[in-house]
Amino acid sequence: MSARPSASSTFGRALRTVGSAMFGVRGSKRHEEDAAALSPVALVAVALVCVVVFVLGLITLASMIVGA
Numbered sequence: 001m002s003a004r005p006s007a008s009s010t011f012g013r014a015l016r017t018v019g020s021a022m023f024g025v026r027g028s029k030r031h032e033e034d035a036a037a038l039s040p041v042a043l044v045a046v047a048l049v050c051v052v053v054f055v056l057g058l059i060t061l062a063s064m065i066v067g068a
Helices: 007-023 028-037 040-066
Strands: none
Touching (some): 007 040
């Protein structure tokens, strides 16, 4: 019987992976571990959510600075 990681554990790991990739700080050891453990679909889904949140944050910040 193999122990499957929980959904929240997988989401957290995918979020950490995408976040470190966005900032460009990844170790090769951790990259190899994540590549073996995470599915590409989970990574793409988390990356899309992060990009949308980032863009909306930039739009909000620009609106607050301009005062529109």
